[in-house]
Amino acid sequence: MFKFTYTETTTDRARIGRLETPHGVVETPAFIFCATKAAIKSVTAEQMREAGTQIILSNTYHLMLQPGADVVAHHGGLQKFTGWRGPMLTDSGGFQIFSLGHGSIANEIKGRQNSQRPKTLLRITEEGARFKSYIDGRTWMLTPEESIRIQHKLGADMIVVLDECTPFHVEKSYTKDSMEMSHRWAKRCLTEFVKLNENGQQRLYGIIQGGVYEDLREQGCDFVNSQNFFGHAIGGSLGASKEQMYDVVNFTASKLDRARPIHLLGIGGIKDIFNGVRAGIDTFDCVHPTRLARHGGALVKPASVEENTKEHINLGNQRFRLDNDPIEPDCTCSTCKNYSRGYVHHLLKANEMIASTLISIHNIHFMNQLLTEIREALVDGTLAKTEERWIH
Amino acid sequence: MFKFTYTETTTDRARIGRLETPHGVVETPAFIFCATKAAIKSVTAEQMREAGTQIILSNTYHLMLQPGADVVAHHGGLQKFTGWRGPMLTDSGGFQIFSLGHGSIANEIKGRQNSQRPKTLLRITEEGARFKSYIDGRTWMLTPEESIRIQHKLGADMIVVLDECTPFHVEKSYTKDSMEMSHRWAKRCLTEFVKLNENGQQRLYGIIQGGVYEDLREQGCDFVNSQNFFGHAIGGSLGASKEQMYDVVNFTASKLDRARPIHLLGIGGIKDIFNGVRAGIDTFDCVHPTRLARHGGALVKPASVEENTKEHINLGNQRFRLDNDPIEPDCTCSTCKNYSRGYVHHLLKANEMIASTLISIHNIHFMNQLLTEIREALVDGTLAKTEERWIH
Numbered sequence: 210m211f212k213f214t215y216t217e218t219t220t221d222r223a224r225i226g227r228l229e230t231p232h233g234v235v236e237t238p239a240f241i242f243c244a245t246k247a248a249i250k251s252v253t254a255e256q257m258r259e260a261g262t263q264i265i266l267s268n269t270y271h272l273m274l275q276p277g278a279d280v281v282a283h284h285g286g287l288q289k290f291t292g293w294r295g296p297m298l299t300d301s302g303g304f305q306i307f308s309l310g311h312g313s314i315a316n317e318i319k320g321r322q323n324s325q326r327p328k329t330l331l332r333i334t335e336e337g338a339r340f341k342s343y344i345d346g347r348t349w350m351l352t353p354e355e356s357i358r359i360q361h362k363l364g365a366d367m368i369v370v371l372d373e374c375t376p377f378h379v380e381k382s383y384t385k386d387s388m389e390m391s392h393r394w395a396k397r398c399l400t401e402f403v404k405l406n407e408n409g410q411q412r413l414y415g416i417i418q419g420g421v422y423e424d425l426r427e428q429g430c431d432f433v434n435s436q437n438f439f440g441h442a443i444g445g446s447l448g449a450s451k452e453q454m455y456d457v458v459n460f461t462a463s464k465l466d467r468a469r470p471i472h473l474l475g476i477g478g479i480k481d482i483f484n485g486v487r488a489g490i491d492t493f494d495c496v497h498p499t500r501l502a503r504h505g506g507a508l509v510k511p512a513s514v515e516e517n518t519k520e521h522i523n524l525g526n527q528r529f530r531l532d533n534d535p536i537e538p539d540c541t542c543s544t545c546k547n548y549s550r551g552y553v554h555h556l557l558k559a560n561e562m563i564a565s566t567l568i569s570i571h572n573i574h575f576m577n578q579l580l581t582e583i584r585e586a587l588v589d590g591t592l593a594k595t596e597e598r599w600i601h
Numbered sequence: 602m603f604k605f606t607y608t609e610t611t612t613d614r615a616r617i618g619r620l621e622t623p624h625g626v627v628e629t630p631a632f633i634f635c636a637t638k639a640a641i642k643s644v645t646a647e648q649m650r651e652a653g654t655q656i657i658l659s660n661t662y663h664l665m666l667q668p669g670a671d672v673v674a675h676h677g678g679l680q681k682f683t684g685w686r687g688p689m690l691t692d693s694g695g696f697q698i699f700s701l702g703h704g705s706i707a708n709e710i711k712g713r714q715n716s717q718r719p720k721t722l723l724r725i726t727e728e729g730a731r732f733k734s735y736i737d738g739r740t741w742m743l744t745p746e747e748s749i750r751i752q753h754k755l756g757a758d759m760i761v762v763l764d765e766c767t768p769f770h771v772e773k774s775y776t777k778d779s780m781e782m783s784h785r786w787a788k789r790c791l792t793e794f795v796k797l798n799e800n801g802q803q804r805l806y807g808i809i810q811g812g813v814y815e816d817l818r819e820q821g822c823d824f825v826n827s828q829n830f831f832g833h834a835i836g837g838s839l840g841a842s843k844e845q846m847y848d849v850v851n852f853t854a855s856k857l858d859r860a861r862p863i864h865l866l867g868i869g870g871i872k873d874i875f876n877g878v879r880a881g882i883d884t885f886d887c888v889h890p891t892r893l894a895r896h897g898g899a900l901v902k903p904a905s906v907e908e909n910t911k912e913h914i915n916l917g918n919q920r921f922r923l924d925n926d927p928i929e930p931d932c933t934c935s936t937c938k939n940y941s942r943g944y945v946h947h948l949l950k951a952n953e954m955i956a957s958t959l960i961s962i963h964n965i966h967f968m969n970q971l972l973t974e975i976r977e978a979l980v981d982g983t984l985a986k987t988e989e990r991w992i993h
Contacts, residue, residue: 246951247944253955255935276922276947283923284943292939530668531675543647547684551676552639555668559638562954563645 211366211412211439213470215491218587222463222489225587228470230296230366231410232288235263237470238486238583240477240576241298241494246271247281247291250499251565252573254292260542260570261577266298266494267291269359270305273349274342278362286364297365298494301356301398301416304444304474306330306340307374333373335390353397357413361405369414369442370398377420377446384420384446391418392432399436412439414472417461421448426457430464440470443490447476455484462488479508479520479579483596486583498576502568505557508575511601513537520601524568529554542574603758603804603831605862607883610979614855614881617979620862622688622758623802624680627655629862630878630975632869632968633690633886638663639673639683642891643957644965646684652934652962653969658690658886659683661751662697665741666734670754678756689757690886693748693790693808696836696866698722698732699766725765727782745789749805753797761806761834762790769812769838776812776838783810784824791828804831806864813840815852822856832862835882839868847876854880871900871912871971875988878975890968894960897949900967903993905929912993916960921946934966 215226215237226237242249242257244265249257257265267287272278284290287297309329331339337352353371360368372391375384395415402413415433419425433441443461447454458473462485465471470491476482477495485493498508505525513536514522522529524536532554535545544553544567556564579599586595607618607629618629634641634649636657641649649657659679664670676682679689701721723731729744745763752760764783767776787807794805807825811817825833835853839846850865854877857863862883868874869887877885890900897917905928906914914921916928924946927937936945936959948956971991978987 246947246953248948248951248953248955251954251958253935253958254939271951275951280922280943280947284925284941290941290944290947292944530672533676543645547646549676549682551672552682552684555638555672555682556640559640559663559667561638561640562643562957563640565954566643566645566958 210409219590220592221487223486223587225584226491232296232366235296237491238580239263239492240580241266241492243496252569256570260574264296265293269299269302273359274344278359282362298367299360299363299365301369301371302351303371304374306338353394354401357398357401367412367414370395370416372416372418375445381422385425388418388425388429414438414440414442416442416444418445420446421457423460426461427464434466441465442472442474444474458485459488462490479599498572499569502572503565507536507568508572509537510599524550524553525557536571542571544571602801611982612984613879615878615979617976618883624688624758627688629883630972631655631884632972633658633884635888644961648962652966656688657685661691661694665751666736670751674754690759691752691755691757693761693763694743695763696766698730745786746793749790749793759804759806762787762808764808764810773814777817780810780817780821806830806832806834808834808836809853810837812838813849818853819856826858833857834864834866836866851880854882871991890964891961894964895957899928899960900964901929902991916942916945917949928963934963936963
């Protein structure tokens with residue numbers, strides 16, 4: 210039911226893979242889109258498929274609070290509940306608990322500053338993490354076992370262990386102690402997973418923590434390699450700059466068992482993906498393409514815009530008012546085939562929420578097209594040339 | 602390019618028609634959906650087509666203010682701008698000016714009470730209506746000629762004359778004077794229309810005012826019948842109750858030239874449509890199906906729900922939380938084929954805007970299916986039986 214096979218390429222550690230799941234095959238390298246609360250924001254499952262999507266993920270944290278894992282299970286699991294029916298992954302719930310809890314970890318991991326969110330994390334102990342629901346203030350305890358039980362009920366094909374996401378600003382000793390606790394949590398996850406996965410419908414990913422420290426990352430890799438995980442995900446703080454992130458990703462990926470698929474958590478910039486692919490990453494996920502769309506940002510290749518400094522254009526900008534062209538002239542997504550930049554600009558100005566839908570469809574198609582061209586380039590040995598076409 | 606043909610049926614004054622336009626054919630009786638600001642809220646043009654839609658309308662009032670008629674003309678007119686490409690109608694701008702202006706006319710015409718909207722109408726004179734933009738407070742003057750010029754730029758197939766929409770609460774003498782001014786405005790519209798429509802790409806509808814007074818309605822019908830309009834639209838106050846509305850519609854429709862298509866402005870309840878069809882109405886429009894959807898309301902036939910008092914169910918209701926069924930078991934829309942009531946309930950609770958999209962698609966498909974079955978029943982002489990299936 211599950212199988213991961215791959216072919217080496219002539220480009221660094223990049224590889225072309227095939228990840229078989231009970232809900233279909235994912236050709237890798239692949240991008241995983243975020244259906245946070247069991248829905249891609251403003252896009253239907255049909256539109257996701259039409260845009261060439263292979264796999265989506267949902268967040269355990271949000272779904273355990275609303276509608277609750279039992280409700281999703283009652284509806285036959287996420288693939289059926291969402292109408293998506295294809296391959297899916299869930300995260301452990303940890304990232305949001307620690308992110309919302311510390312108030313800033315998502316920003317720190319991604320090198321951003323100054324977030325002001327309410328802190329909902331109450332306490333981390335060896336047992337698990339206690340936190341308050343952002344919906345009704347109720348107290349929850351998420352243990353490694355409970356995370357696996359919830360993910361079992363949600364029913365995604367691939368699920369991940371609960372780990373503590375350590376912030377960037379902490380001492381190395383905290384990162385080390387935290388990683389070691391995460392390893393103990395990972396073993397408890399594995400034990401619970403083996404108990405629940407009798408029908409073999411799911412596979413478990415281990416997570417590598419260790420912050421920006423090579424020795425810790427190496428220990429993290431040794432740990433996951435030694436355990437019976439199906440795949441590995443690179444998590445935790447990747448540093449304060451793109452350069453540091455590339456160093457951490459490259460180093461970590463180089464130490465991982467090549468027989469298992471490697472996922473890079475929460476990273477989805479175009480440059481970042483080219484770097485990740487060369488480092489041997491098989492799958493990526495990020496809210497960026499759909500979140501950007503909701504703010505009027507459309508992903509574009511350098512050829513589609515005059516100035517080529519950014520990876521997107523902001524369609525809310527006045528200069529698109531009379532623009533008859535599609536977002537990208539060479540794009541085959543339904544938005545570019547049917548609508549002009551000027552029309553989308555109007556929709557943004559008129560607060561028509563269909564603007565989000567149209568730009569999201571473009572951005573999703575864009576990412577899928579990017580990964581398709583990367584896979585083709587890896588076969589042909591022409592990744593550098595493809596990179597030129599996509600990188601600003 | 603334009604042609605209206607019809608066949609009489611054995612059911613009262615009901616008829617089956619065919620309205621040919623440069624952008625396609627509308628089989629009548631038909632429902633026209635409201636793309637207020639050049640977009641159906643939360644639904645793409647592709648989704649509109651898939652849901653069986655024949656024709657949509659946009660509001661001149663909103664578009665003249667944003668993005669402006671010249672911008673739409675620059676983009677090749679509404680059909681191209683919106684990506685819809687099928688038959689379209691625009692209203693004159695009058696309804697919103699007088700509705701927002703008097704602060705309550707939309708409610709009065711439809712028999713609702715207690716609206717609290719800011720009044721933006723500054724002055725009505727023989728020349729036209731002066732009002733303030735709700736976007737930037739700028740003062741505009743809409744004359745009959747200007748309404749036609751704007752609608753010419755917007756480029757819909759069918760356009761309508763500017764008229765004053767008289768409120769329900771005024772004296773009969775005000776309604777009479779207002780109607781007579783609307784007739785003078787209508788003649789000015791016709792003159793301007795003939796000047797601009799050299800290429801024959803548009804057709805003009807006259808509007809019948811006259812409030813709830815049979816003698817005034819009859820004068821209104823005599824007037825439009827005597828003028829060179831392509832079609833007629835029944836407007837103005839239709840009374841304070843459904844019964845009064847049916848009386849006004851039935852009487853007015855009976856006095857209109859049968860050679861021309863007859864539109865009923867702003868009415869779209871299921872019972873109202875059956876009444877209208879029997880009265881000889883060819884097209885209907887109403888924001889109801891899509892507005893209802895944005896509030897979680899899904900249109901249903903009596904067979905689809907236990908209690909059968911209302912024409913819709915509210916999917917935000919807690920009782921749908923564990924409901925695995927589609928909105929309607931016998932519905933073939935993409936929402937009913939792919940998603941359960943329980944999933945849509947979750948989306949509403951989680952504030953996922955795709956809930957609006959999914960319910961809107963159902964409601965649009967529902968209305969199109971209703972009109973399709975009505976047309977079939979008119980051919981077969983079985984309208985009463987069809988009515989039983991659809992009416993609560």
